[in-house]
Amino acid sequence: MFSLTFAQMRRSIGRLTAAGIAIAIGTAFVAATLLASDVLTRATYDSVAAQYGSSDLVVRSDGAYFGSSTITSQQLDQIRQADGVAAADPVAAAYLELTAGGSSLYQASIAVGTSPDLQPLTVAEGALPTSDSEIALPEGTARLLGVSVGDSVDEVSYPSTGESVSDPVGVRTPLTVTGIVDDPYKAYAAQGGAAVVAEGLFTERHSYGTNPVYPQVAVALTPGTDLETARDRIAGIVDLDSTEVVTKDEAAAASVNSATGGQQVFTVVILAFAAIAMVVAALVISNTFQVLVAQRTRTLALLRCVGAKKAQLRGSVVLEAATLGLVSSLVGIVLGSAFVQLTIMVLARTDLDFPIPGRITFSLGAILWPLVVGTLVTVVASLVPARAATRVAPLEAMRPADAPTLGASAGKVRLAFSLLLAVGGALFMVLGVYLTATTGRVEEAVAAGVFGGAVSFVGILVGAVFWLPRVIGLVGRLLGSAGPSARLAGANITRNPRRTAATSSALLIGVTLVAMMSVGAASARASLASTLDSSYNVDVMVETGAVEADGSSPEGSLTPAVLSELATVDGVAAVAPVSDVMLDVAGSTGSVATQEPVSVVTKASAQAALRDPSILDGLDATHVVVSPFYADYMVGDDRTLTFTGPGGSVTLDVVVADLKTTRAVVDATAVSGIVGDVLPTSAWIQVADLDDASTTVNMVRDALSSDAVSVTGAAVERATMQQAIDTMLAVVVGLLAIAVVIALIGVANTLSLSVLERRRESATLRAIGLSKRQLRLTLAVEGSLIAGVGAVLGIVLGAVYGWVGALVVLGGFADVSLSVPVVPLVLVLVVSVAAGLLASVVPGRTAARTSPVEALAVD
Known part of the structure; x- marks a missing residue:
């Protein structure tokens, strides 16, 4: 039967080609998904392991990524002094606010460390800092700040005592840029790169109270030190109830396992689409074998006449399917591998935020699973045609016969089953819509909707015949x-x-x-x-932050030139300047005044920038407009608000409107006597075409050069x-x-x-x-x-199905x-x-x- 089966395959090679292509495409999909997942995992591993430099051991606290670190500076000193330890440095980042010229940003920074072996960054230009007044910057940060080696940047800090919390300036400390650093393995890509500072400055900025604590510590051992002995020695220093001492590979693997949950979800989702492709391929394969079996009726009948058993005929068809599935799956694996390899070669030429391996690595699962799935799907798809090949007697099979058709008895069972699935699934979809609309139980509604949709669709497919x-x-x-x-x-x-x-x-x-x-x-x-x-109410809101009522901190304002440039941006219909000033606000007689930001506008320009101008109809020299939320916690029984600034106080009647803001809005004429000459700090922008909002927003962002400006809104x-x-x-x-x-x-x-x-x-x-x-x-x-x-x-x-899905998912919080x-x-x-x-x-x-x-x- 083996030789006969392969002979029949050679005769039908043209007819089997299309089915082979279908299974090869599906298998390539599966192989590419698994190989891509392996590449992502390797990239993550390389990135995480790079943080530890050339360390031998890593001390990790249970709260390494959740802010509950337990490795103290005293324990770090004891680890450094332990026998066999050449160096030990914290694996942690402190954020510094850096400014230069008119630009500012928050930059992750790490300590220069006590050993070059533990330093994950390399020096591209200049040198690493040697004092607390120096810093080495990533190339991208230096470019954004407009500085180079030898220039100075200001580090801004906000002391927790002695100064006002609302102080917009803080304490500025000049730092000299000593070098430009590179991150070859993208160890700090998630933080936008990392600067390097001296350990004293790093410890000061990383402190919680007076005692610095660290999530992880990398340890380098002296040559010849036994790894397990050093591990036990360090374990005696730290609290093993909340800390572990592991090798660099173990630490990287543990971090990857906790960080690649999204990758696993990604893999599962993509494999779901691969499963859909394989189901479609199975239909194509089953169809092919159904007709092939019908066309070979005479050959099969002759085999029955000369003594071939039903099991042998069935086995011949299954063997043919298994051979087709195996060969097509191998072709699919080659195609999928070539696609992933080509993709990473292209990605290697781009500037990504994570390292890409130079070539794919074939794991057992990435080869075995596509091979098994492709072959198994092909074999399963051939079972019904194989059964049809054994259903006719030898003499009956000698007569010409059409392709197998649906029998009457099987049709009734199939019809009943398909109706049960279709109707039952539809009821579950209705249940999902009902749960969302009446109870707001979105998770249960989504589960019911997805289950109902899948079951009803299977019912439709089963009854398609x-x-x-x-x-x-x-x-x-x-x-x-x-x-x-x-x-x-x-x-x-x-x-x-x-x-x-x-x-x-x-x-x-x-x-x-x-x-x-x-x-x-x-x-x-x-x-x-x-x-x-x-x-x-506002399409786009540009904000720099509130300033003092006396007009101080002019760097926090929008200049007339910027406002004029915003007004000329394509797609902008109107721009309304807004001055957000800090005033003491009291809700009723005898109430304690609190310092709150207040939006000062000109009524006409503000209404021109709002989607619903009527919201500010009640705004004038004697009235303030607030949102219902603001009124609930700020407005007293007398429905007035008292505003106090450098020039005195003014009491305004409250108008509550559907204003989606947490600030009170006052007309400039109402507070002109109590505030200084304050420049606009915000702008309300109305977009001409909401359907092209993304383009307009990007152009607005391009027009704003300051990193301190935030762009929000509908x-x-x-x-x-x-x-x-x-x-x-x-x-x-x-x-x-x-x-x-x-x-x-x-x-x-x-x-x-x-x-x-x-x-x-x-x-x-x-x-x-x-x-x-x-x-x-x-x-x-x-x-x-x-x-x-x-x-x-x-x-x-x-x-x-799309409408039902929208009703189920969005019905609880939006008008669908x-x-x-x-x-x-x-x-x-x-x-x-x-x-x-x-x-x-x-x-x-x-x-x-x-x-x-x-x-x-x-x-």
Whole structure:
């Protein structure tokens, strides 16, 4: 049977090619995912291990990443003095606020350390600092601050005693830049790089109270020191209930295990898409073997006549599938590996925030799992055709037979099962919508909705053999007036409902998921945008921070030149200057005044920048406008607020409006007598086109050169939300496109096998006058109907699932606006129909190439 099986495979190599391509693509997907996950894990390991330099041991506290460190400076000194310890340095970062010229930023910094072996950074220019008045900066930080080696930067600190908490200046300490440092393994990429300072300055800035504590300490041993002996010696110094002494590799591995949870989630999510691709490939494979078995009926019958057992015939089909699966999986692994290797070669040429290995490393799992999954899916997909090969008696099998069809008894069971799944899943989706809308239990609602959607979709696929061919046939009959080719195509589709259902279902899966994500993303974008519109009055708010009422700290203001530049930015409709000043605010007679920031505006310009100008209708020289939240905790029973500044006090009547801000808003005429000449510190900006908010926000940010300025507001939230949703959608649709490609391969495969099955029928049609063009057109219509109707039904199902998903996920905190992205969905339909037409080209040429006399010859 082995030689016979391989001989049959050689004869059917062309028919098996499409199925092999489908399984190879799916296996490549799985292999690429696993290899990419390994690359990410290795990159994380290299980055974490780099923090420890060339250390031999690492002392880690349980709170290494959660702020509950227990390694004190006294314990660090004892470790340094222990026998066999050459050096020990803390693995920690302290943040410094650095300023130079008009720029400022927060910079992570590490100590220069006591040994070069423990220093993770390298010197690119100059030298490391040797005193508390020196600092070495990363190249990017030096560029942002506009300094180089030999220049000076100011380190700003805010003492906890003696000064006002609201002091915007702080204490400035000049530091000389002694060098530029490089981070070759991106050990501090997550912190935007790290500066290097002397240990004295580092200890002072890393202190909690008077005793510095550290999350980790790297230890280098003297040559010849026994590792375990040194480990026990250090363990006697620290508190082992909350601290561990491990090797560098153990510390890096522990950190990676805790830090790669997102990578594991990433891997699981991508593998879920790979599973979808494999399911689609299984439908293509099952379809292929179903027809191959039917075409070999006479050969199988002859084998039965000469003594072959059912088990042998079944084993022959399964062996053929296993061989196809094994070879295709190996090809898929090679393709997936090549893709990942090419990707990391491209990424290695870019400036990333993490180190990329130069080449992939093949782990046992990354090779074994794709091989097992690809082979197993192929074998499982062949079981039904293999069973069909053993169901007929030898004498009956000698007669020509069509491909296996659905039996009546199995049909009733299948129909009942599919209805149970579809209806039950729909009820769970309704339950999810109900839980979100009435109880706000979003987690339970999402679980019910996802479960219901998955179950109902499985039910639809299980029952597709009953309704999908009929729908396609109905469309074909509606197109029958177009000519005999269309009528023949419609009739051919309904002749083998199982094969038609399997082929169209493969496409249905991919298109449904693509449409679901597109509709869900569009609905989420519309719903969240609506919520943002009702939650923010200002599209974009530019802030530098409140200043003192006497006008001090002019560096915290927006100059007229900046405001003029903002007004000329494309997409900006209006700009309103706002002065946020610190005033003493009292809510009622006898109440204690608290210092609060107050927004001083000019009513006309402020209303021009608001989405709802009526909010400030009550603002004038005798009234202040506050939000309901502000009124609840600041306004007294007499509904007035008293503002006190350098020039005296003023009491204003309170107007409560739907103002989404925690500050009181007053007109400049109301407080002109109590505050000094304060320049604008903020700006309210109205965007002309909210649909293009992301572009306008980016241009506003480009117009603002100071790092101290923050840009917030509805348009910013909208831009961030749109970018996140669009990115997610692009990734998901890209992954699902693989399943769609496999499904379209199945359409081409089905048409090719259909041509081989219908050779005599095609010859008869040619003999009675059907032209080659009409025969090719028949297959073109058939392929277009299978692909087009599958795509339309997938879009409809995807829209329903996308809407339900939006209602379940967003219904608890937003007014859901159901939306349909017409252009992307029409594009999916056009591409599907075009692909169906393309899939019919080769089968159509094959069908038209054989003459009627040759095709009618007896096999």
